[in-house]
Amino acid sequence: xxxxxxxxxxxxxxxxxxxxxxxxxxxxxxxxxxxxxxxxxxxxxxxxxxxxxxxxxxxxxxxxxxxxxxxxxxxxxxxxxxxxxxxxxxxxxxxxxxxxxxxxxxxxxxxxxxxxxxxxxxxxxxxxxxxxxxxxxxxxxxxxxxxxxxxxxxxxxxxxxxxxxxxxxxxxxxxxxxxxxxxxxxxxxxxxxxxxxxxxxxxxxxxxxxxxxxxxxxxxxxxxxxxxxxxxxxxxxxxxxxxxxxx
Numbered sequence: 001x002x003x004x005x006x007x008x009x010x011x012x013x014x015x016x017x018x019x020x021x022x023x024x025x026x027x028x029x030x031x032x033x034x035x036x037x038x039x040x041x042x043x044x045x046x047x048x049x050x051x052x053x054x055x056x057x058x059x060x061x062x063x064x065x066x067x068x069x070x071x072x073x074x075x076x077x078x079x080x081x082x083x084x085x086x087x088x089x090x091x092x093x094x095x096x097x098x099x100x101x102x103x104x105x106x107x108x109x110x111x112x113x114x115x116x117x118x119x120x121x122x123x124x125x126x127x128x129x130x131x132x133x134x135x136x137x138x139x140x141x142x143x144x145x146x147x148x149x150x151x152x153x154x155x156x157x158x159x160x161x162x163x164x165x166x167x168x169x170x171x172x173x174x175x176x177x178x179x180x181x182x183x184x185x186x187x188x189x190x191x192x193x194x195x196x197x198x199x200x201x202x203x204x205x206x207x208x209x210x211x212x213x214x215x216x217x218x219x220x221x222x223x224x225x226x227x228x229x230x231x232x233x234x235x236x237x238x239x240x241x242x243x244x245x246x247x
Contacts, residue, residue: 031068041067044090066093152228177219181226
């Protein structure tokens, strides 16, 4: 078991080191890395398109470009793996591409008809189908984001239910806990402790906020859960935080 854990850790470190070398300008290594991860890219793209994707497909090319973008933008300080970040980015870029293609088809269909009444009717039908498609895709993106978030929570021994069950009951207390989480993410030293040691630096936080250690301890799970959202690329869950503050 220890051997497997060491191998997994070594593989992760090796990939991070590879990305760092690529970001420093190693073009040959970039090409080799992208080539080796083509199956990963195809799988991510296929999950969005709901069909098997070939390298000749336009969607695969979009995924390839997105993976290359992920390499450039990746930062280990974010507290997430390259593959998790790349998968999110690939799926979003492919979804954007599909949406843009759907809208182009709508325009082409609209222009191909001459009769005003018939043209209007087809346009509305097509617009409705696109709206329905976008709702469906948004729902899927929400589910994917929650699954990704759950995987981050598990690193801290937490569950998605902890975010709900440990949410402070009063609005002021909830806002206070969120402010602590934001302060935590703005302080590089405290942020490093949180993600490296997988624990809330309560003692250090106590000297930076105007609430008691007891209050911080009571809201520990909620503060960590919110900090993970703030640190990650969670569009929908960030709306939850905004709603909690406004509410």
